Amino acid sequence: MAKSGQIIYNKISKDKIIxxxxxxxxxxxxxxxxxxxxxxxxxxxxxxxxxxxxxxILHTGRIAINIDGIEQIVSAxxxxxxxxDSLHFWRIIGDQELHxxxxxxxxxxxxxIIETIASLSQTGKMDKEGNPNPMQMSATLNAYYGEFFLxxxxxxxxxxxxxxxxxxxLLAGFKKNxxxxxxxxxxxx
Numbered sequence: 001m002a003k004s005g006q007i008i009y010n011k012i013s014k015d016k017i018i019x020x021x022x023x024x025x026x027x028x029x030x031x032x033x034x035x036x037x038x039x040x041x042x043x044x045x046x047x048x049x050x051x052x053x054x055x056x057i058l059h060t061g062r063i064a065i066n067i068d069g070i071e072q073i074v075s076a077x078x079x080x081x082x083x084x085d086s087l088h089f090w091r092i093i094g095d096q097e098l099h100x101x102x103x104x105x106x107x108x109x110x111x112x113i114i115e116t117i118a119s120l121s122q123t124g125k126m127d128k129e130g131n132p133n134p135m136q137m138s139a140t141l142n143a144y145y146g147e148f149f150l151x152x153x154x155x156x157x158x159x160x161x162x163x164x165x166x167x168x169x170l171l172a173g174f175k176k177n178x179x180x181x182x183x184x185x186x187x188x189x
Contacts, residue, residue, distance in 0.1 A: 002111040008051035008118040010050040012130045014041035017114065023107035031107035037061075042130045046089040053105045054082040056090075061098035065090040087151055109144040112177045116140045134161070135169055142166025143176035 003044035009016050014037065017038045021032040037043070046066075056065070057079040064071055065080060067088045074080050082088045092098050104110050116136070120126045125133040140149060149158055170176060 002115055008115055010118045010121040012042065012126050012128065016037040019111065022111055026107060028107050029105065031104040031111050033102055035102055035107040036101050037092055039092055039095050039097060041092065043091040044082045044089050046087055047083050048087050048149050049147065050085045050149065051147060052110065053084055053110055055103040056080050057101040059099040061096045063090045063098060064093050108147050110147065113140060113144065113148060116177050136174060138162055138166040139169040139174035140176055142170060
């Protein structure tokens with residue numbers, strides 16, 4: 001479980017996350033963390049959070065964010081809100097490191113999802129494009145079903161993978177979460 005001040009690092013996307021406020025600390029109202037992304041890092045694939053609002057507050061750098069097919073440029077000193085169930089993804093523009101604060105309202109279980117993804121990157125269970133092990137993600141997303149969907153595959157297929165198949169994987173011994181602190185890895189900048 002994430003704690004304020006905890007740092008996680010994704011070796012593939014080259015991003016560092018520092019948790020500021022967690023679900024437990026805010027009684028489920030808010031998840032807030034700082035993101036640091038290198039200029040050559042990988043941004044997220046197109047996805048949606050059906051039940052959450054996501055807000056990006058940029059401190060340094062610029063991003064091009066696509067929300068429901070409309071691209072906008074967001075620069076340092078600005079913020080943008082993604083409404084629940086909006087299809088979105090972003091990429092870094094320019095050669096400056098991106099530093100932003102990200103907020104999710106309500107918090108739900110997104111901290112466990114990003115912690116599991118970072119853990120998979122540390123243990124070599126992610127491809128070079130940043131796609132995590134599909135069986136582990138099916139088990140994780142089964143535990144938090146309906147909170148996160150990808151645009152890279154039909155929702156009906158995701159409902160099967162994250163629903164029925166994910167439940168079978170949990171019963172077969174897959175963990176619903178991989179906690180970064182349990183990996184016993186050193187933080188690598």
